[in-house]
Amino acid sequence: MTQRIKSSLHFCSLRNLFLTILFVTFVSAQFSEKMTAADPCTSKVNCRDCIQTQHCAWCMSSDFGSDKPRCYQPDHALQTYCEEAFTVNPDTEYHVEINRALTVNQAGMSGGGGTMVSGGSVFANSSSGSSYYGRSSSESGGYSSIKGSSSSSSGGYGSSSSSGGFSSSGGSYSKSEGITQIYPQKVNLKLRVNEPHRIDFSYAQAEDYPVDLYYLMDLSKSMEDDKEKLSTLGDSLATEMRKITSNFNLGFGSFVDKVLMPYVSTVPKKLKEPCDGCAAPYGYKNHMALNQNTNKFSSEVKSAKVSGNLDAPEGGFDAIMQAIVCRDQIGWRSQARRLLVFSTDAGFHYAGDGKLGGVIAPNDGECHLDNGVYTHSSIQDYPSISQINHKVIEQSINVIFAVTASQIEVYNKLSQHIEGSSSAVLSADSSNVVELIKEEYSKISSVIEMKDNASNDVKITYYSSCLNGGKPVQTSKCSGLKVGQSVEFQAEIVVTKCPENPADWNQLIQIYPVGVNESLSINLTMLCGCGCESEGPMFEKHSPKCKNHGDLKCGICECDNSFFGRHCECSSQDASANTEFGNCRADKNSTIECSAKGTCICGVCECDKRSGNEIFSGKYCECDNFSCDRYAGQICAGPDHGSCVCGKCECKHGWTGGACECPASNDQCMPPGPDAEICSGHGTCECGKCVCKATDDGRFSGKYCEKCPTCSGRCAELKECVQCQMHKNGPLYPDGCAENCTHFSPTGVEKVVIDESKGEYKCVFYDEEDCKFTFKYYENITTGQILVEAEEKRECPPKVFMLGIILMVIGAIVLIGLALLILWKVLTTIHDRREFARFEKERENARWDTGENPIYKQATSTFKNPTYAGK
Template sequence: MTSWLRTHSDLPWYALFLCLSVEAAVIEASSSGDGTLCRSSSITSCTECLRRGPQCAWCFQEAFLEGTGASQRCDLPLSLLRKGCSLEAMEHPEVKVEVNATLSGTQVSPSDIQVTLRPGSEASFIVAVSQLQRYPVDLYYLVDVSASMKENLDQLKTVGVALSHRMREHSSDLHLGFGSFVDKPVSPYINVHPSKINNPCSDYEVRCRPAHGYHHILSVTHNITEFSRVIERQLISGNMDTPEGGLDAMLQAAVCQRELGWRTGSKRLLLLMTDQPSHLALDSRLAGIVRPNDGLCHLENNVYTESTTMDHPSLNQLSDKLLENHIYSIFAVEKQQYQWYKALVSLLPGSYLGRLGHFQAPNLIELVVDAYKRLLSEVGLEVLVEEGAGSRYWLSVSPLCPEGSTANAHSCSGVLPNQTVYFNITIGMRSCPDENEGTDVKVTVRPVGYNESTVVRVQAHCRCRCGLPGRCRNPGQSQCRADSTPTNGEAPRKPVQAYSRDSEQNPGERRTPCRAEGAELECGGRGVCECGSCVCEQSKLGAVYGAHCEMDDFSCPYKDSLLCGGRGMCVSAECVCDLGWTGESCGCPVTPETCQTSDGAVCSGRGRCQCGRKCVDCHLAHGLLHGEAGHCNQTCAPLGTCGVSVFTSVPVTAVTLGSTPPQGRA
């Protein structure tokens, strides 16, 4: 796939992919299946027709199939053309994908795509994600400072400088930040005795920090010395129960971008260090806290202010916020908690779990470096559909992984720096929105952990410009119906009228008579006359139409299971063939190419071409039959084999007009 793109460097890669995928989807949507889905007596408007499927089209031509019901205007585009509907008068919205080539990111491209869909249609496009070699890195330490983490906190004091040196192999620009958490400072999570609130460790004659939900201490900075100084000043705290409030703190660290100083163009790593499991959503009910987490930043003086009034976030909410803010999460936990966090990490895209026997500085540095390499080598997508529109659309994602990497469901693993992963994304439309809903939906294609994304704006084309003309309308009255008002701001397209002998008359005086010239019955006996026009009957065998109900789609000869061979129209039980065809069932080409000799003569000038395929009634130059009629060879050669007969050579000069033909022998 990559080599194919290189050979077509004259066009943007996404333009080439779109040309192939969209064209294939449109062709399939417009030609698949037969027209039975479109032809239904229950269809009364253009809007209903378009909602039958992407292959259906509506003809709003004024004189089209005059006298039939509205349902006859809905059919396959090719069928409507054969019945006389012009392309200009056909409502058949195009399924298309348009790329804004002026917007393109460094890592993710294209950045902006617009897709137009119809009910039952689908369209595909490609999103490319490039894995650069040396990203700037923001690493934020989020540390559990409960009493059991005292020794582990001491190990952090030597991590900053050593980690910065080690990460130079992978990043040219490392920034570090720091924050701490314990638990919600309410009962039953902490001891609320007055002597314990300010110093949870008073029983041990040790000075501790008050318990807190989350405290942001140092914004990400390139000053590694300042990071080490902050770590040295940290004190432990204490609480009552085993689980901690780590997920509460993670969400705040993710959404408070300005307060934490997350950089726009960096890879963002959030490292959670703890030796205990975490509280989950609804756990706060034990403390009488029932208000759901709103997913917003609530830092005041760098302290989380809603810890005592708002529940812990759900895993789905936390996952969305990590993705939305382009953050990879790393969990550094002791081995006794490994299984608990293993189940948790499986629900958080872009997460890495490291198991440590002890929180020693070398082990922690190796964990961070290994997590960074592993996370960047895994390139995956999250596709988010605007809330409330998911039921109307479906999506599929297929990764096209570079050589040496492994394809997973929605991702590629083992991707090396400077390699590109292509994702083939198909979006299909199940149904139209309700009348009170908008027609545009935003879909965000977001690579996990990347600060760039692709915005796909999907427009549903469910309404028409023009519908069926009304009966007995005044001259010049618009034939656009109320339900066919354009939704894209266009003016209604002027209807195209079919040509007839009446079209040159004054439109105000034109009226189609209900009785054809020489006919005994009005409307051919297959309809009734209303307002000076025939309203044709609806037969169970098929449609009856025409100015005098003289046309139908069932009473003429069939060829290859198609009425008039699919090359004509049925008028008064006879096929009126398309240009270039003739015969009872329009099965004979008018141009007799198979009967022509090399000099262009038809049957060598000595016979008649039957149905454009074989020569019959062959004769010599002076009118003598050359063999039995219908048994001569293809081009009526003057001598030689003709059918199964062999003739004796007779000089042309010896033959006289009216003489008996020479007798041949078997």
């Protein structure tokens, strides 16, 4: 009996062991299958491609088995999948290098305008187990900046306290040294692909910030009266600008056109004097560099002579280019708000027009001034609009186009293509130039817009609540800014893809306010490569682990050209002899190699090729990049939304959904306003669009479900109070008005106009007198109070007097009857008189002798015999 029990127990133990093995095998198979089918990481065959895939990590252990992928998702894998010391999974690192305090009041500045912190702090530490990945942010090879021409030794653009002020005839201005208007000034950022990171930064306009104003004037004959007027306004202009800043420099330049046909007359006499009392034509002259001597400005403008040209457009683009790029000759200071006022009454020549005069060399965008005169006017073509825009951005200059009313439409369109520029109407004699410049400067300085020079591989999105407070919204522009007010911004930086050239993995990005000579410099290191691919213990040239036919990189062999295989054991010459079909099967029980989508060569699957960009991939060719869900006929909604990885859409930052067709955020469902709700609280946001709901009152509609044509809203609630307060009628008038209508008081308007974007609702009713009265109501966002505006006059139908209408009808019938009788009497009388007159006339004609009556016959007849002779 005891022996039988022992045998039974032994059998149960064996059975339990067998079941445990089956269970572990099943779980491992399920895990492997899940990793292979759903995990986008498994198809990556090297460390570089692995960490360039979002949420993937690489195991570089040399003892890692061949039955599971090295590239995996750490969140989905078992804890023992790969030891932490051998895991390559770089995290975002953010490090502030320079963060001088903002300069608000220069009187309180000390030591260059703030405290400089060197070193900063790391807000996102690297938790990966490997110490071999990435590069230091101080490495070279960064991206060149378009604003780099003014970069300072501190690393922040225009922010070094060693720059000093520009020395002009008015003297150097040390007060501008070290002014800081953007905070922080320099940061270091290490970032992986498609993993966003937000950087907080601030901007504040410093008090008494220096201003450089260069007046560039068209001195063709038609502008003669404008020149005379401007010469008398120099002091007024300086006085008004010094109300804004005590450090104001003023300069003056002029232009005509290229001294070539058909722009100007080349007749020798006309070349000397194109018009009576005119100076010889020229391209561009710098009459006066920027300084504080306003008397000299007036005298220079007054002494400058007008000239003449033939065609209507002028050579203003040549002048703008030289005035921008010739920094030393013009006198632009490194830290100042730079204004270029361009005054003309005509259009402009641009790139390509030079061919009319035989000039084919393109404009090089360089300075060519000799004693203040543009020397290359007849040598190179006019600059293009894009060249002007590039130089304006590079030199942080705000261009103000002050043009006559006939040209304002053209220059309005031009200002849309030149960053930070504006246009305004100049009076016929330029008498309003002082007010014009003052108003345009006020517009420019009260609006701040953030731009950047990021490459196509980096996407930067800006968020700010501006001066309203509350939740930041997506915007790069804030208005209504005053001196000393600080505006908080957030820049969300996403590396969309790794550049093909590793030298571009380190880039210098500058975020700068438009027209301000300062910036936030970001030393961006893209985490696109693994350090173990070039150094460290997991890197070995011609490694024995690779049969001396390849390099060991991050735990795997990178074979020479003539060898392949997991350990470079296969040669291209004898591949057929070394084929190992077992290593090419995802399932040991399967007889299909490489998922029937490739060829097994030396134990390694070589996947079949397809047409175009469609490929099979993965260790067993189990993956492809073309069988994912499609949207609008494109795989994963197109390359801007996502990519197909192993049969599943891998969405880029900002997109979600099975085919990456839906925005990840609900921003597109948020109506404008600080306290806005998703879909106005009347619907749900699905795939970036509001799906409005229906209620008992009616069905909501509109982009943000803000409309409800069938809803009564609060119209019925406000109706009676509007009647009694505005029109002095209705059921509450006169006794119940003061008691029941205390929550609002309507404002009288001539005509009610609805602005649906502000949440205004229109209400129309008819009162007991059948008069229509109209009003609208909306909610004050700040106080939450209901505001009502009502039309002062009702629309009443005209009063109808029935008795008067009946009497008028009877009178009309009587009058018509009398008129008809009188007409009949008149007509019959006329007819009778005519008949009587005719009778009388006939009677008069009937008075003849009896013998002459043609119808008279005698009683007897008399005959005469012609042959009778009286015998």
